Amino acid sequence: MSTTATAQSARLPRQVPYIIGNEACERFSFYGMRNILVQFLVSSVILAYIPEADREGAAKDVFHSFVIGVYFFPLLGGWLSDRYFGKYNTVFWFSLIYCAGHACLAAFDDNKTGFYTGLFLIALGSGGIKPLVVSFVGDQFDESNKSMAKIVFDFFYWTINFGSFFASLLMPLFLRSYGPAVAFGIPGILMFIATLIFWLGRKQYVRVPPTHGDDPDSFYNVARTALTRREEGQGRPGLSVALAGAVLAAAMLLCWAVKPGFWPVGFGFVITACLALGALIAFGGIGVSMQLERARGRHPDSAVDSVRAVLRVIIVxxxxxxxxxxxxxxxxxxxxxxxxxxxxxxxxxxxxxxxxxxxxxxxxxxxxxxxxxxxxxxxxxxxxxxxxxxxxxxxxxxxxxxxxxxxxxxxxxxxxxxxxxxxxxxxxxxxxxxxxxxxxxxxxxxxxxxxxxxxxxxxxxxxxxxxxxxxxxxxxxxxxxxxxxxxxxxxxxxxxxxxxxxxxxxxxxxxxxxxxxxxxxxxxxxxxxxxxxxxxxxx
Incomplete structure (x- = not known):
């Protein structure tokens, strides 16, 4: 059969609408709560202990700390999916955590501990599923219907913005007219619906099994070989640089814990942890780059060259x-x-x-x-x-x-x-x-x-x-x-x-x-x- 004939006969996988419906509701849920967060905090009892002149700055700190969490936890979600549970199970369980977070926001709009717990759970749930949903869509296609994939991905991206548009437009009105319990409760209901839609398609999904980290030529394995492999008559300066990054990261976390006099007062855990992670990535990347050629022979040239490309992308x-x-x-x-x-x-x-x-x-x-x-x-x-x-x-x-x-x-x-x-x-x-x-x-x-x-x-x-x-x-x-x-x-x-x-x-x-x-x-x-x-x- 010709490629043209195959493309014309290709059908949309029946399970894809479940994923699209899930994403539309989830994006409305996420942007609905995210886009009213700062204006709620500024006038809420959550920040009532802070002088009024400082509340806007505090609200911005909370918001950006939340966003940091949302985009940090994809590391955890991707790792759990790849090593242990697969994409479907990871998305489903993190979605339940997500729902619990929304419930906390709606129930504890006047309680600092409960509200911040809700923000943490939403960051964990949203971040955990973020790297998986798009690739899970791709898993539903094969050679017979791959021509439909681009259409679905375009519609997928359009759906994200569609949900964001209406959430951004409507939720500030609900906050103004009905209060925070309703304004945060509606996104929670949408997230529950998103999870239910995703669950309904469970028997139809194509589920690619987790790799359990068995790829011998993964980024981590190539980088580890480059850092640890000895060359006769040569030292391992790259390993020294990478270890220096690890020591610096540990020192930062120690300074946050004991708070010596020279440590900036405003450097809380979020800032310190992110700076420590930045040190690990920067010094580790430099160290791997210095010794990457040592990985050739133990790993294919294509894997080594791809690691080099990733290191360049880090700079970009x-x-x-x-x-x-x-x-x-x-x-x-x-x-x-x-x-x-x-x-x-x-x-x-x-x-x-x-x-x-x-x-x-x-x-x-x-x-x-x-x-x-x-x-x-x-x-x-x-x-x-x-x-x-x-x-x-x-x-x-x-x-x-x-x-x-x-x-x-x-x-x-x-x-x-x-x-x-x-x-x-x-x-x-x-x-x-x-x-x-x-x-x-x-x-x-x-x-x-x-x-x-x-x-x-x-x-x-x-x-x-x-x-x-x-x-x-x-x-x-x-x-x-x-x-x-x-x-x-x-x-x-x-x-x-x-x-x-x-x-x-x-x-x-x-x-x-x-x-x-x-x-x-x-x-x-x-x-x-x-x-x-x-x-x-x-x-």
Whole structure:
């Protein structure tokens, strides 16, 4: 049978709608609670023990610590799935943890311990299933119907943004009209429905068994060989560097525990643990890179070369982390800015019957994503090619980081206007949201495509883990900035500029993005591109 005939006769696997339905409800659930979290905390009894002037900063700390957890726990979910339980069981059990977290938020909206327990459980549950659902969709396809996979993945991504759009639009209204128990309870109900839908398809799923870590040429095994293998007449400097990273990480955790005088007061467990993890990855990566050639002979050249590609991707993702520090603040810093602005009910085009809260402006992000992606693919990229400029993945990511900086310049200009004392229309936030979302599409939608092409199939799981960690470290930048502005010397320095703290930080983050974009461009200029797409006809 010809390839064309096979494609025409291919059918959508009957079990896929269960996964799509699960994802739609889960994304509504997640973004529904996430996008009202900061505005709830600022005015809740959860932070009532903090002076009113400091509550916005504390709410931002809680929010970004939560996001750090969401993008850290994919490491755990992916490991448990691969080593022990497989994707279906891991997704199902983490989904039940997820549901329990939502129940805690709804039941303990006036209890700090109960509420924070709920946030931890949601971070654990959401993070645990995050790396698995997309690959579980892919497991449902084989050679006979693989032509349908791209359609399903496109619809899958569209569903994520569809759920995010309505959650971002509606949940602030429920919080305003019915209170936190209802506003957090509805996402919990949606997550229960998501879990039920996923469970209903249990007898139809294709379940790829876990590997139990038996791959002898995995990233970990190749890296371990490179670090530990001795060469006659040579030392092991790479191993020394990796061990130095481990010692530094342990020292950081020890300093957090005993709190010596030189240790920054604001460096809590989340910041310290993330910095320790960063030290392990950075020093370990450098050490492996120094001795990687020693792994040849014990492992295939393709595995060694793929590890080298992963180490290069680590640098790319590290340079993307400043983008995430700007992007995720749209749900914290920008929402708080919007609360000081005037909802423009007098504008003829403003949907006053629906948009009544600053938090609802976050719905612009998924809406614009659904519009910008086809615009870029159909209009912008072909136009740039006709003009002689090839929009490669690295170029798109570099410009995406820069556009996030432009977005924060716009947000900073709005803040200056607010600080001037004049009423400022909330409609002006459309501009920074548009610029930031355009940057997101250039970075986020491109980075996974780029990473996929740089590593062999065996290394793609490592790539996904690193991608999620880039979001984690992006939010660590925000926490570190929040800690620094509580220092008296820094506060005095900001005051000497004549800017408010909010305006100063917005321009600071814009400059941060521009510097990151410049360094990214310099690295990308010399980056040796790989092409690890599967050959035509290869299984």
């Amino acid at each position: 993702f590290a340079l993307i982390t400043p983008f995430w520090s700007l992007f995720d603040q749209k749900a914290s810093t920008w929402v708080l800015q919007g609360k000081t602005m005037m909802v423009p009910h007098d504008l003829w085009w403003w949907p006053s019957w629906l948009v009544k809260e600053a938090g609802q402006m976050q719905a612009l992000n998924p809406l614009l994503v659904m519009l910008i992606i086809p615009f870029n693919n159909v209009v912008l990229y072909p136009l740039l090619r006709r003009m002689g400029f090839e929009p490669t993945s690295l170029r798109r990511m570099g410009f995406g980081i820069a556009f996030s900086g432009v977005a924060w310049i716009a947000a900073g200009a709005i803040q200056l206007w607010i600080d001037g004392g004049d009423p400022v229309s909330l409609a002006w936030q459309i501009l920074p949201y548009l610029l930031l979302t355009f940057g997101e599409v250039l970075v986020s939608a491109t980075a996974l495509e780029f990473a996929y092409s740089q590593a062999t199939q065996a290394m793609k799981g490592v790539i996904m883990a690193l991608w999620y960690l880039s979001v984690t470290f992006g939010n660590v930048w925000v926490l570190l900035t929040n800690v620094s502005v509580r220092n008296e010397a820094v506060i005095s320095r900001i005051a000497s500029t004549g800017l408010s703290e909010n305006a100063f930080l917005m321009f600071f983050f814009a400059a941060f993005a521009f510097v990151a974009a410049l360094v990214f461009a310099l690295y990308a200029w010399r980056y040796p591109m790989q092409d690890n797409y599967r050959a035509v006809g290869a299984v």
